[in-house]
Amino acid sequence: MPELPEVEAYRRFFAEHAEGRTVLAVDVLDPALVRNAAPGDVGGALTGRRFEEPGRHGKWLVCPAAGPTLLFHFGMTGDLVWSGDEPDRHRHDRLVLVFEDGELRYRNMRRLGGVWLALDDAELKVVLGGLGPDAFAVEQEEFLGSLSRRRGGVKAALMDQRLVAGIGNLLADEVLWQARIHPRRPVEDLGSNDRVRLFRTMRRVLAGAVEHFDYLETRRRWLGRVRGQPGGRCPRCRTALSRTVVAGRTTYFCPSCQR
C-alpha cells in the first residue's frame, strides 16, 4: 500500500541493503517495467557503480549511484524484498539488483508503477519535474500558496501530485477526517483557519504514519483502522461512516464530524 509513509520505509530499507554497495549485476525479469529505457540500459548504467544515500520525493524512491540514478515507483502493489529475508525469487519480482552479499528485488504484482533510469539531472527532471513539493517537507507558506491557486474539491487537491507529492487515497481520507473537513468541500470555501489546520493535520498524520507505517492496523484513534470494515464507525463520535466516491476514489468520512 505504497503512499508516502510506505515509500519512506522502502527508502530506509534500500539504504540498509544497498547504500554503499557496488552493483554486480542487474537482472531485468520483466522488461515492460523498465519504463523509460531499454531493459539492458539499467545494467549498463549501474553495473560497477556504488549506490549513494537514497532519497524520496512523494511516492518516488530516488536512488543515485554516483552518476546514474535509479527511480522506483510502487504503484499499488510494489515492494522491496531482500534475499536474506526470503531466499527464493518470486514470480512477481520484476527487477533484481545483485550485490556481493545478496540481492534486492523489486516486486510488483499488478505491474502498475515500475523503474525509471536517469543518467543526469536533466533526465531526473523529466521524471520528477511534474511533482509538487514533498508533502512531508513542504513549508506552510508554500502549501497555503498552492491552495490559494487551487479550485475544486479539497480531496482531489490533496491527492494531486502536482500540488503536493505523496498523499494517496487512504491518507487523504485520514487527513481530512482528522482535520474535520468534508472531502468534497471546495478549497475556495476553506477559511484561513481551515487551511492552517489542514496543513498541520497533514504534517501530523504523515509524521505519525512514517513513525509507525503499520498505522492502518495499529493506530487506534485513526480512521484508517476502521475504514472499509463493515459497520465501521467514526473513532471520535461513533457515527456510522459514510462511503462514497470522491475524485474517482472510494472515500470514507464521518458525516457528523466532517461537514
Place this chain on the structure above:
DNA sequence: TCAGTTGTTTATAT
C-alpha cells in the same frame, strides 16, 4: 461470475 482494489495517465466533458 462479479465487484472491488492503496496509483497514474489519458481522453473527454464541463
Place this chain on the structure above:
DNA sequence: AATATAAACAACTG
C-alpha cells in the same frame, strides 16, 4: 486554463 469524470492499465482477492 483548470477541474471533473471515466476508462485503461493489470492481476489479483473475496
